[in-house]
Amino acid sequence: MQDCYQCVVRNSAICAALSHDELDALSRLGRKQRVVRGQTLVWEGDDAIIVANIISGILKVSMSISDGREQIVGVVFPADFIGRPFGQKSAYSVTALSDAELCIFSRSSFDAFARNHPALEHKLLQRTLEELDRAREWMLLLGKKTATERIATLLLEMSIRLSETGCSVEQNELNEFALPLDRQQMGDVLGLTIETVSRQLSRLKADGVIGLPDRRMVSIQDRRRLQDLSTTA
Amino acid sequence: MQDCYQCVVRNSAICAALSHDELDALSRLGRKQRVVRGQTLVWEGDDAIIVANIISGILKVSMSISDGREQIVGVVFPADFIGRPFGQKSAYSVTALSDAELCIFSRSSFDAFARNHPALEHKLLQRTLEELDRAREWMLLLGKKTATERIATLLLEMSIRLSETGCSVEQNELNEFALPLDRQQMGDVLGLTIETVSRQLSRLKADGVIGLPDRRMVSIQDRRRLQDLSTTA
DNA sequence: TCTGCTGTTTGATCTGAATCAAAGAAGATC
DNA sequence: GATCTTCTTTGATTCAGATCAAACAGCAGA
Numbered sequence: 001m002q003d004c005y006q007c008v009v010r011n012s013a014i015c016a017a018l019s020h021d022e023l024d025a026l027s028r029l030g031r032k033q034r035v036v037r038g039q040t041l042v043w044e045g046d047d048a049i050i051v052a053n054i055i056s057g058i059l060k061v062s063m064s065i066s067d068g069r070e071q072i073v074g075v076v077f078p079a080d081f082i083g084r085p086f087g088q089k090s091a092y093s094v095t096a097l098s099d100a101e102l103c104i105f106s107r108s109s110f111d112a113f114a115r116n117h118p119a120l121e122h123k124l125l126q127r128t129l130e131e132l133d134r135a136r137e138w139m140l141l142l143g144k145k146t147a148t149e150r151i152a153t154l155l156l157e158m159s160i161r162l163s164e165t166g167c168s169v170e171q172n173e174l175n176e177f178a179l180p181l182d183r184q185q186m187g188d189v190l191g192l193t194i195e196t197v198s199r200q201l202s203r204l205k206a207d208g209v210i211g212l213p214d215r216r217m218v219s220i221q222d223r224r225r226l227q228d229l230s231t232t233a
Numbered sequence: 234m235q236d237c238y239q240c241v242v243r244n245s246a247i248c249a250a251l252s253h254d255e256l257d258a259l260s261r262l263g264r265k266q267r268v269v270r271g272q273t274l275v276w277e278g279d280d281a282i283i284v285a286n287i288i289s290g291i292l293k294v295s296m297s298i299s300d301g302r303e304q305i306v307g308v309v310f311p312a313d314f315i316g317r318p319f320g321q322k323s324a325y326s327v328t329a330l331s332d333a334e335l336c337i338f339s340r341s342s343f344d345a346f347a348r349n350h351p352a353l354e355h356k357l358l359q360r361t362l363e364e365l366d367r368a369r370e371w372m373l374l375l376g377k378k379t380a381t382e383r384i385a386t387l388l389l390e391m392s393i394r395l396s397e398t399g400c401s402v403e404q405n406e407l408n409e410f411a412l413p414l415d416r417q418q419m420g421d422v423l424g425l426t427i428e429t430v431s432r433q434l435s436r437l438k439a440d441g442v443i444g445l446p447d448r449r450m451v452s453i454q455d456r457r458r459l460q461d462l463s464t465t466a
Numbered sequence: 467t468c469t470g471c472t473g474t475t476t477g478a479t480c481t482g483a484a485t486c487a488a489a490g491a492a493g494a495t496c
Numbered sequence: 497g498a499t500c501t502t503c504t505t506t507g508a509t510t511c512a513g514a515t516c517a518a519a520c521a522g523c524a525g526a
Contacts, residue, residue, distance in 0.1 A: 061369075063369060063370070063372075064373075065373070067464075071373040071377050073369040073372045084362065085362065086362065087366075091366050091370065118351035118354065121354055121355060124358060125319070125354055125357060125358045125361060129317065129318070129361055131365055132368060133320075133324050136296060136324065136368055137324065138372055139304055139368060140296045140306065142372055142376045142424065143375045143423075144298060144302040144303070144424065147512075182473070182474090183474065183475095188376075191376030192514090193514060195474095195515080196512090196514075198476080199476080201475095214522090231299070379483095380483065415503070416503075417503085427503090428484075428505085431505055431506080432483095432505080448492080448503070
């Protein structure tokens with residue numbers, strides 16, 4: 001792999017913990033890879049053989065039951081880390097929601113490198129703690145929130161995380177954005193059916209809280225109201 | 234704090250990563266503390282001022298909505314770690330489900346110590362990754378499983394985690410144990426109401442899958458059937 | 467322009483779990 | 497041993513969201 005210094009996520013991914021020399025060493029272990037929308041990188045239950053940094057694109061992390069029920073347990077953005085270091089098996093699948101570009105490492109070589117670079121492990125620990133906070137926040141949503149609250153929470157969360165990523169330089173990214181999820185996937189994140197998601201969105205639109213210019217676009221017209229509906233602390 | 238060498242969780246808590254000298258240094262930062270059942274150690278939204286190892290007892294980690302709805306997002310056993318290192322605020326409360334004994338540190342001094350002891354941070358990372366796996370497994374349960382599946386999954390999980398803790402030396406701990414949760418708390422873990430929990434347990438008992446000798450005790454009579462009902466991979 | 471195809475919306479109906487309500491059980495306290 | 501108090505179980509009813517069903521919109525290709 002070449003040119004980590006040019007990398008757009010150099011300073012936001014966990015690599016930010018490394019000096020130039022260390023980054024060189026790590027880069028020799030990895031490779032850049034493009035994946036297309038819909039492609040699955042890791043299958044639930046498989047040996048955990050790779051880990052990766054996201055350079056661009058959005059991916060989902062999901063778990064399922066043998067009869068086909070699926071729950072999306074995480075949505076991953078540029079600069080985020082995926083994979084299960086220090087573990088034998090992957091308990092979840094990772095699938096691209098958009099075309100994406102990754103920086104991939106074999107898990108075993110990454111594990112070894114990380115063990116020798118505490119600053120890198122520290123970054124990884126911080127990210128894992130944040131991811132755990134997010135997962136627990138979502139458990140509250142899945143266990144206790146109503147359909148309306150769930151949709152409102154998702155829209156606000158997406159609005160924030162997409163604007164943090166800041167790919168597009170558009171001024172009003174925060175209030176107008178393209179959802180990286182279709183209706184079915186929104187249902188799979190929220191523990192709802194596609195019909196319920198659709199109905200809730202229609203109602204928010206009818207109430208003037210949001211606009212839906214096309215199937216992927218959302219514009220937040222009354223953010224305050226959406227926040228109230230989301231019942232988030 | 235004295236006598237880490239005698240500590241029952243010395244080899245299973247994250248302290249196992251430390252040498253004698255290091256352990257001495259860490260022990261000088263902490264103190265042992267007893268808490269009684271029902272006592273809350275950390276309040277959701279408060280500054281994250283403490284972290285701790287559990288020596289004995291069982292605690293819950295919970296989040297709530299202002300109107301009183303509560304979700305239990307984790308149940309913590311001896312040798313487990315609680316608190317939110319490297320973060321300003323605690324997003325959740327921690328409350329004792331039984332009388333418990335903890336080994337408490339101020340977060341800031343623990344953070345500083347951990348940063349200088351990579352082996353400790355490594356253990357902490359592994360635990361956090363395991364906790365994240367568990368949280369995601371539970372997201373699948375909360376998002377997609379039926380009431381029966383949820384109860385069956387909880388009983389099996391409790392059976393396993395309680396026997397791993399292995400406090401009691403009783404032979405058949407795995408199939409007969411005291412629940413550390415009352416019915417309300419079971420509901421709060423599972424995203425169900427108290428009535429639904431009670432009805433599901435009654436049905437499992439009527440079907441001969443489990444026995445309920447008293448309000449806290451559970452005996453698993455047909456483990457195979459319980460596993461089928463839990464729909465866990 | 468028509469014809470599929472895929473994803474979305476809307477409507478009608480059903481159902482699993484919530485809610486409302488009351489009766490037991492098991493400890494505590496006096 | 498009687499009386500509270502707290503927790504649990506069971507029953508009746510309701511309802512939010514699931515399921516079943518059909519129409520609709522946007523596009524790609526012929």
